[in-house]
Amino acid sequence: xxxxxxxxxxxxxxxxxxxxxxxxxxxxxxxxxxxxxxxxxxxxxxxxxxxxxxxxxxxxxxxxxxxxxxxxxxxxxxxxxxxxxxxxxxxxxxxxxxxxxxxxxxxxxxxxxxxxxxxxxxxxxxxxxxxxxxxxxxxxxxxxxxxxxxxxxxxxxxxxxxxxxxxxxxxxxxxxxxxxxxxxxxxxxxxxxxxxxxxxxxxxxxxxxxxxxxxxxxxxxxxxxxxxxxxxxxxxxxxxxxxxxx
Amino acid sequence: xxxxxxxxxxxxxxxxxxxxxxxxxxxxxxxxxxxxxxxxxxxxxxxxxxxxxxxxxxxxxxxxxxxxxxxxxxxxxxxxxxxxxxxxxxxxxxxxxxxxxxxxxxxxxxxxxxxxxxxxxxxxxxxxxxxxxxxxxxxxxxxxxxxxxxxxxxxxxxxxxxxxxxxxxxxxxxxxxxxxxxxxxxxxxxxxxxxxxxxxxxxxxxxxxxxxxxxxxxxxxxxxxxxxxxxxxxxxxxxxxxxxxx
DNA sequence: AGAGAATTTGAACCGTGGTTCAAAGCGCGA
DNA sequence: TCGCGCTTTGAACCACGGTTCAAATTCTCT
Numbered sequence: 233x234x235x236x237x238x239x240x241x242x243x244x245x246x247x248x249x250x251x252x253x254x255x256x257x258x259x260x261x262x263x264x265x266x267x268x269x270x271x272x273x274x275x276x277x278x279x280x281x282x283x284x285x286x287x288x289x290x291x292x293x294x295x296x297x298x299x300x301x302x303x304x305x306x307x308x309x310x311x312x313x314x315x316x317x318x319x320x321x322x323x324x325x326x327x328x329x330x331x332x333x334x335x336x337x338x339x340x341x342x343x344x345x346x347x348x349x350x351x352x353x354x355x356x357x358x359x360x361x362x363x364x365x366x367x368x369x370x371x372x373x374x375x376x377x378x379x380x381x382x383x384x385x386x387x388x389x390x391x392x393x394x395x396x397x398x399x400x401x402x403x404x405x406x407x408x409x410x411x412x413x414x415x416x417x418x419x420x421x422x423x424x425x426x427x428x429x430x431x432x433x434x435x436x437x438x439x440x441x442x443x444x445x446x447x448x449x450x451x452x453x454x455x456x457x458x459x460x461x462x463x464x465x466x467x468x469x470x471x472x473x474x475x476x477x478x
Numbered sequence: 479x480x481x482x483x484x485x486x487x488x489x490x491x492x493x494x495x496x497x498x499x500x501x502x503x504x505x506x507x508x509x510x511x512x513x514x515x516x517x518x519x520x521x522x523x524x525x526x527x528x529x530x531x532x533x534x535x536x537x538x539x540x541x542x543x544x545x546x547x548x549x550x551x552x553x554x555x556x557x558x559x560x561x562x563x564x565x566x567x568x569x570x571x572x573x574x575x576x577x578x579x580x581x582x583x584x585x586x587x588x589x590x591x592x593x594x595x596x597x598x599x600x601x602x603x604x605x606x607x608x609x610x611x612x613x614x615x616x617x618x619x620x621x622x623x624x625x626x627x628x629x630x631x632x633x634x635x636x637x638x639x640x641x642x643x644x645x646x647x648x649x650x651x652x653x654x655x656x657x658x659x660x661x662x663x664x665x666x667x668x669x670x671x672x673x674x675x676x677x678x679x680x681x682x683x684x685x686x687x688x689x690x691x692x693x694x695x696x697x698x699x700x701x702x703x704x705x706x707x708x709x710x711x712x713x714x715x716x717x718x719x720x721x722x723x724x
Numbered sequence: 725a726g727a728g729a730a731t732t733t734g735a736a737c738c739g740t741g742g743t744t745c746a747a748a749g750c751g752c753g754a
Numbered sequence: 755t756c757g758c759g760c761t762t763t764g765a766a767c768c769a770c771g772g773t774t775c776a777a778a779t780t781c782t783c784t
Binding site: 268270326329354355379382386387388389391392395396398399400401402403404405406407409410417422425426429430431432433434435436 | 572644653
């Protein structure tokens with residue numbers, strides 16, 4: 233009960249310590265994202281920086297903390313983004329939302345230090361999760377308010393801002409699953425197109441939208457798929473790892 | 479080298495076997511989704527059905543297979559959906575896309591047996607992953623073609639159909655992260671609103687969109703956040719599990 | 725009832741991976 | 755150069771969880 237103050241002072245007090253921590257965080261983040269959270273071991277993270285597994289524990293108390301800090305980092309950047317747009321002079325909600333979308337994609341896919349998204353939030357322990365969720369909620373609220381403002385101003389159609397926010401965030405966060413730095417488009421470009429897509433939608437001219445007459449989810453009702461996926465197919469037991477593409 | 483044909487016949491040949499497998503698959507799927515793939519152990523899945531861990535191996539050769547089958551199942555339903563819409567008489571691309579969106583959300587969030595999305599694809603071993611990725615690609619292509627068709631017909635604005643598909647799928651797949659069966663809206667309702675949102679976008683009237691004059695991602699450049707997240711905060715070591723909310 | 729197959733059990737095996745720790749290195753001021 | 759903290763090491767610890775297996779139980783058909 234008294235070890236906290238004393239025992240903890242022993243760890244990482246030097247000048248380069250903070251920088252070192254950034255490096256570790258960076259490597260961890262990169263690996264988490266590339267190979268998955270559970271697939272990356274502490275030894276692996278350490279090896280990526282030419283150091284030893286046990287040495288990591290001189291800078292971070294646990295893997296959990298590594299993950300938590302990654303998320304805090306990213307979340308911090310996103311919140312900065314949201315706040316930054318808010319402080320600007322008089323900009324319309326749609327302009328601000330555009331920038332936010334573009335920035336979001338950029339932060340998630342190009343930012344160097346901690347690029348791990350909200351993904352895997354439930355992997356962090358309860359105590360830390362609470363803080364993360366609170367900040368995430370804050371970010372989501374910011375977006376939602378922006379949409380509400382747009383609706384109030386008449387710029388946006390009257391929509392369920394909660395759902396719209398969720399749809400928006402889904403599209404944006406999902407980018408980490410497929411975006412490739414050496415792909416044909418930069419993160420910022422993707423962000424720009426996404427903004428356009430989400431704000432203007434797909435439809436072109438005056439919507440001659442007749443409510444789909446057919447049965448919408450009727451096809452989904454075919455649950456009884458006879459022998460669709462036979463279980464007795466060839467099953468190669470055991471097989472591990474390998475490189476994972478996008 | 480000769481065990482395959484012989485040894486495997488010993489497993490699960492009875493009449494109720496197939497039904498049993500469905501049950502297992504269902505429980506696994508439910509748990510995977512609720513507590514996360516790695517958080518759910520075989521013993522847990524077994525316990526959920528009142529059986530024993532080792533008993534599962536009488537029906538499935540490995541946890542990997544459990545996961546793979548879950549994904550195959552879901553993917554199969556989605557492909558059915560895509561094909562179903564295609565076979566219909568003369569329906570416009572936007573109508574078909576609407577239905578597909580609605581169906582997608584429904585399948586992912588209400589379907590009983592295997593509701594695990596494309597998520598976690600890289601968790602399955604190489605051999606099986608290949609098949610899954612192929613089918614997933616097939617599904618994505620179907621959507622993309624739908625969009626292309628819509629563009630060709632003039633119903634949709636000229637967009638990068640690849641990006642549009644990705645944005646769409648992101649929004650849809652992300653629903654599994656927040657959707658709650660006992661929430662205020664059913665999966666189908668959510669799907670319907672999403673369809674509307676994605677097809678029509680947020681903007682209302684004639685877009686008086688002046689290209690955002692300000693610096694778009696300028697705020698994102700603030701990487702040097704001074705002491706924003708101090709690392710020396712209180713760090714509670716060790717802490718495990720706990721219930722995870724959405 | 726009884727034989728043989730289908731199913732289930734429970735305990736043990738075992739690799740993996742997060743974590744700890746005492747014993748070195750290393751750097752720098754005195 | 756000596757000493758003293760900051761760092762790093764490497765090996766070992768240990769629990770967790772997927773998996774195996776031989777024995778026990780249940781089911782079914784005659």
